[in-house]
Amino acid sequence: RKEVEQDPGPFNVPEGATVAFNCTYSNSASQSFFWYRQDCRKEPKLLMSVYSSGNEDGRFTAQLNRASQYISLLIRDSKLSDSATYLCVVNPAGGTSYGKLTFGQGTILTVHP
Amino acid sequence: NAGVTQTPKFRVLKTGQSMTLLCAQDMNHEYMYWYRQDPGMGLRLIHYSVGEGTTAKGEVPDGYNVSRLKKQNFLLGLESAAPSQTSVYFCASSSPGLAGTRYNEQFFGPGTRLTVL
Numbered sequence: 001r002k003e004v005e006q007d008p009g010p011f012n013v014p015e016g017a018t019v020a021f022n023c024t025y026s027n028s029a030s031q032s033f034f035w036y037r038q039d040c041r042k043e044p045k046l047l048m049s050v051y052s053s054g055n056e057d058g059r060f061t062a063q064l065n066r067a068s069q070y071i072s073l074l075i076r077d078s079k080l081s082d083s084a085t086y087l088c089v090v091n092p093a094g095g096t097s098y099g100k101l102t103f104g105q106g107t108i109l110t111v112h113p
Numbered sequence: 114n115a116g117v118t119q120t121p122k123f124r125v126l127k128t129g130q131s132m133t134l135l136c137a138q139d140m141n142h143e144y145m146y147w148y149r150q151d152p153g154m155g156l157r158l159i160h161y162s163v164g165e166g167t168t169a170k171g172e173v174p175d176g177y178n179v180s181r182l183k184k185q186n187f188l189l190g191l192e193s194a195a196p197s198q199t200s201v202y203f204c205a206s207s208s209p210g211l212a213g214t215r216y217n218e219q220f221f222g223p224g225t226r227l228t229v230l
Contacts, residue, residue, distance in 0.1 A: 004155075008153070034218075041224075042223070042224075043203055043221035043222060043223050043224055044156070044203070044221050045221070046218045046219070049218075087155070098144055098161065098163045098169075099144045099146075099207045099209065099217045099219065100158060100171070101219060103155040103156040103157075104155055105153055105155040106155060
């Protein structure tokens with residue numbers, strides 16, 4: 001089983017749609033969780049951290065379910081500029097891991113007019 | 114600030130040739146990382162460093178060596194390139210994070226596209 005698993009998609013949605021991505025992780029001791037965004041042929045960039053209570057940043061909402069070892073990202077009112085690959089990322093051991101991250105393979109999103 | 118820079122951006126090697134990829138960061142970060150990204154595989158950690166003069170193996174270290182002689186630079190070496198090392202290589206850096214927090218963002222360079230023939 002992969003440490004971090006995502007549905008690779010691709011997801012093709014019209015502008016204005018709501019889309020949700022899911023991710024599962026295998027290490028129950030994982031402490032920190034993130035969503036990164038990667039544009040085509042570019043480097044990954046942090047989109048948002050994921051907190052236990054869930055958190056929202058504009059049109060983006062991230063949720064964490066530790067019991068099910070499940071992370072989600074919801075994008076509302078999709079824009080053309082949201083087209084990218086979304087990476088689910090986990091810090092597997094918190095403060096002892098020297099910031100090492102484990103990446104999912106990414107979910108491709110295409111938003112069309 | 115330039116952030117994280119990588120040199121070169123593109124390179125084509127023949128099997129058996131050697132090369133060094135250079136990563137530089139100007140954010141005074143303690144931690145630095147080298148990843149490779151292959152289609153369908155996600156990013157995989159090759160080696161990392163938690164400070165000047167220290168390095169450690171990641172998930173896929175075979176065929177690579179690294180050095181961190183200066184805090185701001187992290188070098189990745191391929192001594193004898195193989196076609197299986199054709200990939201996009203990303204360098205990243207981060208700080209240990211503030212006391213009481215666990216959220217240390219990694220900042221990535223633009224990547225090096227390497228092809229080994």
